[in-house]
Amino acid sequence: MSSHINTGIDAADRAEIAQGLGRLLADTFTLYLSTHNFHWNVTGPMFNSLHNMFMTQYTELWNAVDPIAERIRSLGMPAPGSYAQFRSLSSLPDVPDMPAKALEMVAILASGHEAVARTARSLYPAVERAHDEPTADLLTQRIAVHEQAAWMLRALLET
Template sequence: MQDAQTVTRNIGISPEDQAAIVDGLGHLLADTYTLYLTTHNFHWNVTGPMFNSLHAMFMTQYTELWNAVDPIAERIRALGCPAPGSYAQFGSLSSLPDAPEVPPKAEEMIRILAEGHETTARTARKLFPTADSANDEATADLLTQRIGAHEKNAWMLRALLEG
């Protein structure tokens, strides 16, 4: 996303580490935004006997995701780089597929979202060692929060598929 030359903040983190962290945060932002869009899409389009509970659960989850994108983008800015923000950038940076054009059945929605949270947790976890070794406590804290949120949401979704 950014090379080491574009990161110029003297905050005790080397330019090389800042660039690597910014790159990883760009991927996390893209995954988070893509998962937000998919979750909101499914909130609008869910049908079936679990409509009420899924409609409410999806709203809770997309609201949490929406509230997560700003701190990720602002951390990228604090590290001296522009945050990605276009659909094209998110499409190229995200590990997640776009939402299906035809809304799937409720059970498939649940599976897609559980996998999306697991993937996004892995994206955050992959960056953690870099942030940790660079003594970037602010990014490490953000990553810890995101990993916990994604693992909890994945667990709640997977629980609906059991039994």
């Protein structure tokens, strides 16, 4: 932790927010891996639409990890970046076995996006208490992306 940072957020608040952002980073990266995995391995009559949808989603997730990690660094903390760290910090389960059906993949990803939105939303009390508007803005953007993705995925599951 850097003691020379003086941006108006005290060290304890910066540490708490950075820890929460570390969980968000781990969730985002874990969901990215699952989404990319499913993009590679989806089959069936919805192959083309799901293959393209998953590509759009994993690209968005990949583009999100850097701003989250850089916000952690801006707060003066190291960003987690190893598989071991992500595994211990993430609220999402790994997907070690390939789902047999495309709609199982869709359900796993919908649940994953909802979980990431919950992780992001859980940071608001600390962020608001510290008046950390840049992190609040980042969280608002991430929640919107994950809620929309979850909605689109859930729409595919309706019968």
